[in-house]
Amino acid sequence: MRKMTFYAGVLLVALLAGARIQAASTNSDTGESPAGTGELRAVEGLAQRVAPWLSPHLVLEQIPKDQGNDVFELASRNGQIVIRASNASSAAVGLNWYLKYYCHRSISHLGNNMSPVKPLPMVPRAERHVVKFRYRYYLNYCTFSYTFAFTDWKGWERELDWMALNGVNLALATTGSEAVWQNTLRRIGYSEKEILEFFPGPAYTAWWLMGNFEGWGGPMTQRMIDERSSLQLKILARMREFGTEPVLQGFYGMVPASLAKKYPMAKIIDQGDWNGFRRPMILLSSDPLFARLATIYYEEMKKLYGPARYFGGDLFHEGGKTEGLNVAALAKGVQDAMLEAQPGAIWILQGWQENPKDELLDGLQKDRIIVLNMESDAWEKRKGFQGAPWIWGIINNFGENVGMFGDLERIATEPARAAASPYGKEMVGVGSLMEGINNNPVVYDLLFETAWRNGKVDLGEWIHGYVQYRYGRSAPGLERAWELLLETAYSPTAGSPQSIYCARPSLQVKGVSTWGSTNIGYDEGKLEEAAREFLSAQSEMGKVDAYQLDAVDLVRQVVANRGLEIYRKMIAAYAAKDKIKFNQEADAFQNLLKEQDELLGTRREFLLGNWLGQAKTMARTEEEAAQCEKNARMQITYWGPEDPGTDAEDYASKEWSGLLDDFYLKRWEMFIGELNARLDGKPEGKINYFEFEKSWAEQRKAFPAAPTGDALATATRVFSHVSEAKPMKSAGK
Numbered sequence: 239m240r241k242m243t244f245y246a247g248v249l250l251v252a253l254l255a256g257a258r259i260q261a262a263s264t265n266s267d268t269g270e271s272p273a274g275t276g277e278l279r280a281v282e283g284l285a286q287r288v289a290p291w292l293s294p295h296l297v298l299e300q301i302p303k304d305q306g307n308d309v310f311e312l313a314s315r316n317g318q319i320v321i322r323a324s325n326a327s328s329a330a331v332g333l334n335w336y337l338k339y340y341c342h343r344s345i346s347h348l349g350n351n352m353s354p355v356k357p358l359p360m361v362p363r364a365e366r367h368v369v370k371f372r373y374r375y376y377l378n379y380c381t382f383s384y385t386f387a388f389t390d391w392k393g394w395e396r397e398l399d400w401m402a403l404n405g406v407n408l409a410l411a412t413t414g415s416e417a418v419w420q421n422t423l424r425r426i427g428y429s430e431k432e433i434l435e436f437f438p439g440p441a442y443t444a445w446w447l448m449g450n451f452e453g454w455g456g457p458m459t460q461r462m463i464d465e466r467s468s469l470q471l472k473i474l475a476r477m478r479e480f481g482t483e484p485v486l487q488g489f490y491g492m493v494p495a496s497l498a499k500k501y502p503m504a505k506i507i508d509q510g511d512w513n514g515f516r517r518p519m520i521l522l523s524s525d526p527l528f529a530r531l532a533t534i535y536y537e538e539m540k541k542l543y544g545p546a547r548y549f550g551g552d553l554f555h556e557g558g559k560t561e562g563l564n565v566a567a568l569a570k571g572v573q574d575a576m577l578e579a580q581p582g583a584i585w586i587l588q589g590w591q592e593n594p595k596d597e598l599l600d601g602l603q604k605d606r607i608i609v610l611n612m613e614s615d616a617w618e619k620r621k622g623f624q625g626a627p628w629i630w631g632i633i634n635n636f637g638e639n640v641g642m643f644g645d646l647e648r649i650a651t652e653p654a655r656a657a658a659s660p661y662g663k664e665m666v667g668v669g670s671l672m673e674g675i676n677n678n679p680v681v682y683d684l685l686f687e688t689a690w691r692n693g694k695v696d697l698g699e700w701i702h703g704y705v706q707y708r709y710g711r712s713a714p715g716l717e718r719a720w721e722l723l724l725e726t727a728y729s730p731t732a733g734s735p736q737s738i739y740c741a742r743p744s745l746q747v748k749g750v751s752t753w754g755s756t757n758i759g760y761d762e763g764k765l766e767e768a769a770r771e772f773l774s775a776q777s778e779m780g781k782v783d784a785y786q787l788d789a790v791d792l793v794r795q796v797v798a799n800r801g802l803e804i805y806r807k808m809i810a811a812y813a814a815k816d817k818i819k820f821n822q823e824a825d826a827f828q829n830l831l832k833e834q835d836e837l838l839g840t841r842r843e844f845l846l847g848n849w850l851g852q853a854k855t856m857a858r859t860e861e862e863a864a865q866c867e868k869n870a871r872m873q874i875t876y877w878g879p880e881d882p883g884t885d886a887e888d889y890a891s892k893e894w895s896g897l898l899d900d901f902y903l904k905r906w907e908m909f910i911g912e913l914n915a916r917l918d919g920k921p922e923g924k925i926n927y928f929e930f931e932k933s934w935a936e937q938r939k940a941f942p943a944a945p946t947g948d949a950l951a952t953a954t955r956v957f958s959h960v961s962e963a964k965p966m967k968s969a970g971k
Contacts, residue, residue: 638674
């Protein structure tokens with residue numbers, strides 16, 4: 239009943255919009271008859287949502303695949319735009335291609351450029367694109383916590399539209415996993431209280447599913463579990479309409495630690511700690527209880543979410559104990575249970591650090607797995623993962639930290655190099671595996687386009703096209719700015735520098751998070767030059783949303799870089815016991831941080847209040863609101879557990895307005911005050927940063943969820959202040 243109602247609504251929208259779907263004639267090259275046209279209907283609704291001004295002039299026709307590969311063609315006919323495609327996924331890519339390269343319009347997670355284009359540009363000569371890779375994979379477990387912890391259907395619908403436009407046809411889909419586990423544990427005698435104790439809070443489900451901990455930030459309420467399950471049904475329905483295969487959470491033996499008490503004779507293995515948390519335990523697949531639980535789990539999964547072919551879930555993610563275990567046999571048992579539940583199932587494994595271990599791969603049917611190459615060069619070091627099918631991917635972003643970074647040259651060239659390598663035969667796709675989405679839209683655009691372009695991408699030429707569709711048209715200042723960005727923030731040497739403002743203060747800050755770095759691997763003067771060139775185009779581009787966003791983000795990066803320089807001068811002055819100089823630099827540092835807060839307050843994407851607002855919106859009771867907000871605050875500050883020595887503190891740091899002023903600035907004020915006391919000869923104190931961080935996470939102070947001020951005027955003023963204070967010199971200048 240639900241599906242029939244949806245299709246009726248989409249058909250009505252399509253009729254009102256005037257879009258037409260037609261069957262193509264038999265393909266003269268292959269002799270194949272085209273499939274039915276019903277699956278293209280999803281693209282009608284997509285066009286109406288993203289470009290209603292184009293939708294009435296769109297004709298969709300279905301054609302056969304090209305030797306088994308997805309294909310789309312663009313043409314004009316009688317003043318209409320014709321997209322001929324093999325399925326909904328390729329038709330959506332064709333729609334996006336026309337929007338980008340003919341209309342010069344684009345949609346991204348950060349900044350849009352979708353004003354109507356009249357008259358519509360015609361396609362002078364028909365063009366045809368055949369995809370190079372079967373799979374275009376998307377999402378990381380962490381994304382479901384760093385980006386989507388509190389996202390509602392409206393947000394997910396927008397995300398699914400973006401996925402379709404970029405050709406994603408295989409995507410992780412773990413929302414609503416709690417309901418599957420709840421039904422499974424009920425059937426083996428768990429009480430409702432025991433079940434809820436297993437689940438983490440809404441901002442931490444990623445690491446629960448990866449077997450890193452249980453219960454942290456929880457428990458969820460029954461209403462929250464039910465609502466997530468309902469949301470998952472909507473997500474899956476839309477994914478399937480677009481032809482995107484969902485990757486659901488498989489059963490790989492992770493069980494509540496309490497199961498060992500209930501079944502003391504079962505082969506349940508303690509997995510030790512993960513970053514200060516006790517892990518859930520692993521039930522060995524050789525134990526009869528494993529087969530029983532796996533059967534129940536997959537039955538409940540199918541009841542809730544329908545049949546699926548792809549399943550995720552990793553043994554020994556980031557550690558765990560394998561001593562004395564037959565890892566190959568253990569993995570084989572997991573796969574056998576998966577195939578028993580769903581013949582033809584494919585297990586998606588994360589190629590991260592040492593996983594999947596070689597001995598684990600030894601036990602598996604290679605044609606029933608796909609390895610996600612999460613570290614871009616691991617495919618070469620691991621020699622193609624022992625002949626298993628694999629997807630070339632990058633993470634690019636950790637913890638959804640704010641920052642301009644991404645090795646665009648590698649993205650432009652490495653998929654083609656990997657495909658042509660001795661391991662290329664087993665390379666079946668490309669994928670974006672960022673931990674958080676809201677950053678660096680250029681990275682994701684380029685990555686997914688590599689699937690539809692032949693060979694290596696000419697980055698200079700591609701960036702020229704990107705500038706045109708990102709901002710609507712080109713301009714000398716924009717072209718020069720992006721040339722400089724390719725030499726700086728998006729260069730192979732740039733790294734992923736974290737903002738000094740977000741670091742827990744010390745005399746030797748080397749990174750914000752335990753595993754991060756503040757080092758800047760490019761010429762900061764050139765980045766300032768890029769900002770100057772970029773801002774020079776504001777009289778022409780000032781009304782374009784994407785231009786405003788990028789102007790703010792670029793100046794933000796300049797201010798972050800300058801903050802690191804001033805921090806080092808401040809520490810040097812302290813070491814020299816020069817109190818006057820120390821306080822001059824300390825004042826400059828704090829003033830820059832305040833200006834950063836004001837600058838970011840002009841864009842909704844950089845507001846603490848936006849994140850906290852999503853958390854509150856998920857709640858229906860005061861108890862839920864308190865829990866959701868605390869989850870949201872903990873995740874972006876001390877993370878967890880409640881231990882002053884936690885390694886995860888500031889891992890998900892954010893340069894956000896509100897957080898800069900109310901959290902980071904206060905830590906720096908404590909630090910500067912303590913150093914002044916030391917310079918005055920007073921006994922050294924020890925600042926309890928953790929006490930402050932924990933207290934802040936438990937507060938309920940409200941922050942603006944709507945931007946204030948003029949983004950471009952503020953960016954221009956802040957940049958002028960920073961660059962005039964002491965311009966950085968570019969190399970060779």
